[in-house]
Amino acid sequence: MNLNALTIHQAQDLLRRGEISSLQLTEAVLAQIESLDESIHAFVTVTAAEARAQAQAADARLAQDGVAAPPLLGIPAAIKDVVSTKGVRTTCSSRMLEDYVPPYDATVMEKLNAQGIVLVGKTNMDEFAMGSSTEHSAFFTTRNPWDRERVPGGSSGGSAAAVAADQAIFALGSDTGGSIRQPAALCGVVGMKPTYGRVSRYGLVAFASSLDQIGPFTKDVTDCAIVLEAICGHDPRDATSAPNPVPNWPEALKQDVRGLRLGVPREYFGAGIDPEVEQAVRTAIDQLAGLGVAVEDVSLPHTDHALATYYIIAPAEASANLARYDGIRYGYAAQDAETMWDAYSRTRGQGFGSEVKRRILVGTHALSSGYYDAYYLKAQKVRTLIAADFQEAFERVDAIVCPTSATVAFKIGERIDDPISMYLSDLYTLPGNVAGLPGVSQPCGLVQGLPVGLQFIGKPYDESTLLRLAYAYEQVSGKSYKPALSQGAPH
């Protein structure tokens, strides 16, 4: 058996029983990275030496703690390169931060390190999390392990691909408009965006502050619950972090789903959806109905406006969040400037990629005097309407079910020159961010040999119901989704 193919709960069991060591597990994961990443390109940085040291420390602690060991002790993980890791460079896949080594850990890293995870590396992404394919990485495009001519989705494509290709036991990503769920769908893994406020954003390099949320990529739903429990909780260093207590999700997910009410939003099955994707999702819904889940149609009438709303609010916040990259204290600094303003414009002109610049320009415009009311203010108002749509639906149903993405993984280069078609990749995910709601994606079938994502969207702080539904579906479908991981030619 390939140790690197284990889930967290499987590995945990073997570790606690002393049948494997964390070092063995880590070596298996590092070997997979070594043999496959030339063709997948999931990692920006591989921290092999540190990983081995952490694994050895984990083994020592395991020997002491035994069954009392924390659930993630000794488990190799990959972290999206947007999460600040002390002493390990955090690039956001941008030239701007290519050599930036943070002096501090994000809160999620503190939590994971306290449990004793093994960090195997930092994963590729669209630059500053802006994109849906990793093609906007300043370094390279990550390949979909199911078909290396295709994108893994984005922006957390590296994390999704790493988990799909067994190059990590689990990974963290960040989701601003679908950046966890869409790549999870396209790579056939489980990905969850928790409720806004569930996970501390302290140390998450900001793209759009009111939308960003960190979440897990895992091989199954049980693992998702384990990681979620590990990273959630109130953080006094993040004023938007919620004080809500953290449930015992690994227990909660096993609860029966009979009697739960599931809403199918008609707006999410309209024009643009791949009929085979729709078919796979509807089949999954039927299987859930077979378990005693009540299914009914619901309407989210402002769905049409979600994309426009998102593409005003997110760039507006980004335009301010990315203003700090001026080359003065850290990061890329143009060397050929004569004056201060020249240094600013050259540093930013050379340090940012085109998609980042596009969004900074859009956001700057949307906040400009004379345009603020028409764009930013209007978008904030529509945002409340979109949230109200969900609220109304949740008076009738416990969760919403829909596709994660309208299509399976698209070809590299297919949408790169057409921002709008790229933005449409997130049509079913970004309303959840706009409304601050939790959402989970899991595989529910293959279309042309590529995985399809099934998405559940829940009430605020009701991750429990989402996990129950996802777990129930996983059990009833009885399928697991693994790409054929031949080494392939290096890309």
Next chain:
Amino acid sequence: METTVAEKYRTVIGLEFHVQLLTESKMFCRCSAQYAANPPNTVVCPVCLGLPGALPVINEKVIECIVMTGMALNCNIPEFAKFDRKNYPYPDLPKGYQISQYDLPFCVAGSLELDEEDGGRTIGITRVHQEEDTAKSTHVTAPSGERYSLVDFNRSGVPLMEVVTEPDVASPEEAAALGRKLRQIVRYLGISTGNMEDGAMRCDANISVWPADAPTGNIKVEVKNMNSFRAVERALFFEQERQTRILESGADTRVTETRGWVETTGETVSQRIKEAAHDYRYFPEPDLPPLQLTQDWIETVRASLPELPAAKKQRFMAEYDLSAYDAGLLTQSRDLAAYFEAASDRAKNAKAVANWMSRNLLRRLNESDTEITECRISPEALAEMITLIESGEISNRMAQEVFDQMFDTGKSAPAIVKEQGLAQISDESELEGIVAQVIAENPAAVQDFNQGKKRAIGFLVGQVMKATRGKANPGIVNQKLQEQLRQS
């Protein structure tokens, strides 16, 4: 009658004050706010350095300070307030935006009444809001001629309070008086040192001069770099004169601009012409949820307000029967007022305490650049000295000497009197002998007196004083002289 130049024009001034708050930690992180004594870039953390991923968390103490100030300035305290991002790039602004407050500040629509001696007008306070200080840039020219700038982030994120007045201020004198009044209030509240010299309090002024009979136009000049209230007054006076001269010339060539005050030359010089209003692209700070201040909290803060200068002055006038001038003088600071009250309680003669403080103590403190809190004469000691005067143990004249020694040495009045034998001679038989001797030794003066030159008695009193080294009780001396001269 011809109108003078001064009558032909009116001056419109609005002021903006930035006040550094005396909190323990910075506005949005736990770094110490007492940054100044530390080497550059040592009082910093990911938050105040604007590192990727760092987030601000509100220091609640700051909100309390600002709301207290707002209450002292008669502002409304809305229950709902929020923070906004003010976007502009500069190397001393690590995030590329400053967290400030735009349309929903903590305090709005207040007023501040100036003292009678400063004209007594009431100036509108537009708002009091919070923002964070920037880092400090130092521009350097190396001996090689190379020019560069150094940035010290110790100051980055130190809490600042901004107080904005309505354009109600009508003269440079009024502007300075308003600034002093505000400084007095923040010092009373104990929320800032209010020192202009070290930048703990900064003042920018918008000024424009208009014909008295014409409406206010839309040109204004912002004056910066004033490091004292004296400088505020001088700079605005210079600017008032400069603008008046331009208007007198017949062609209004003024532009909206920022001008810097140069202390050494006593002039303002143009720094920046404002082509258009700067677009700061304010928007609500997404990292900080809006604040809902409860009525309970607001009332708790109100209840914690100390007695403010205006109220204290009124009370001193009523309770201690002081003149407006003395009451104003003694309520300059909380410490001074507390000293006065402590001394008065002990001496049972508030007027005497007020006189000694205003005529002697304040002068000596001033001359020696000493704070009242460091004064070597305790309020109890001053009271004790005054009691000695009232009981006749020392004369007022001797008391001057005693007071000065108390101020210099910190010794008590009785100790000084005893050590140096300064007690007043009030013993009638002893004085009768000395008077007799003086009369005997000064026949010419006695003759003058007898011939009707009544003023000659002054000379004789002086002689008695001289003989007693000033210790004779002057009332008794006078009485004895009169008696003995009549008998002679």
